Amino acid sequence: MIDGPLFSIGSLHFYPYGLCMALGIIGCFVFLLYAFANRNFNDEAIDKMLFIGIFATGFGVFMAMVFQGLYDYIENPSGGYHLSSMTFQGGLIGGVSSFLIVWNLYVFVIAPRAKSKILSNHMNAALADALPIIPIGITIAHAFGRLGCTFAGCCHGARTDAWYGIWMYTAEYGHVKVVPTQLFECIFLAVLTAIMVVLFFKFKFKYNFGLYAIAYGIWRFIIEFARDDHRGSFLGAITPSQFWSIIMVILGIGYFFLWKYFLTRFEKHPEQQPPVRQPKKKKALADGAEVVESTASVESEAVEVPSEEQPEQPAEPVEEQKTEEGGEE
DSSP states (O other), rough: OOSSOOOEEEEEOOOOHHHHHHHHHHHHHHHHHHHHHTTTTHHHHHHHHHHHHHHHHHHHHHHHHHHHHHHHHHHHHGGOOOSSSSHHHHHHHHHHHHHHHHHHHHHIIIHOOOTTTTTOOOOOOOOOHHHHTTHHHHHHHHHHHHHHHHHHHHOOBBBBSSTTOEHHHHTTHHHHHOOOHHHHHHHHHHHHHHHHHHHHHHHHHHHHHHHHHHHHHHHHHHHHGOOSOOOOOOOOTHHHHHHHHHHHHEEEEHHHHHHHHGGGGOOOOOGOOOOOOOOOHHHHHHHHHHHHHHHHHEEEHHOOOOOOOOOOOOHHHHHBBOTTTSBBB
């Protein structure tokens, strides 16, 4: 839709696709930060999960280009192998795989042998506690990414004259009216995000990862029939994304059983532990109460301090008062 940079600052050009990608990644991690804190994850758990998540995101972007380069090479070996565009599912595979590898390497290999405080494990939450939350962050980032695709004109549908078509500048056909499959997917991901948020925060639904894999796998398999952009080849007549969509649905179904019979034993339930941080109002009230208590204690000690001992004065003899008749009263 927008052929060129959105705006420029000197020689630095800002394209809508890149801005949407950046907003999506930022939105993903801001949400994860809020959700982890809301579920009473301690600071160490939040920091380490987000740090590994940032690494996995970067590696996922790289793998998205690696997979697309592979699809292009399979379709046209004479063109050679090179990194160019990206494919989301390749990035998802790379990101999730690298996160799991680094996380388990840290938790089960590095932390038990660590002597430094930084590398030791004092997290009050496990990966199992974060699994229902992470796919929500993924769909937030992906929705913004698809919005960027809409602006860039990539990942588009077939040419059409229908009312829902959008004019885009495409690499294949130039400036034409096409089915906005990117925009449809952006809306689908936004709806899926809202559903998972409600299921988790209101109904304590723990199977969001399985739901995400099944829902997106089915959606992506179907929407691929409306796509008409260059995607490369992989296996037979189905597109690379359709192949991985089938795998996603199978893994999503398996996740329900994996969670029920295996992953639940690794939960630490930080939401059931004593609060690791207090709301600002409660903290202010608590601090005020401590100040009042401290002041009262000081005043109490001041009252109880004995004065300098005075020498005992001998009791003065009481004169016997006599009556006028000389007898005792």
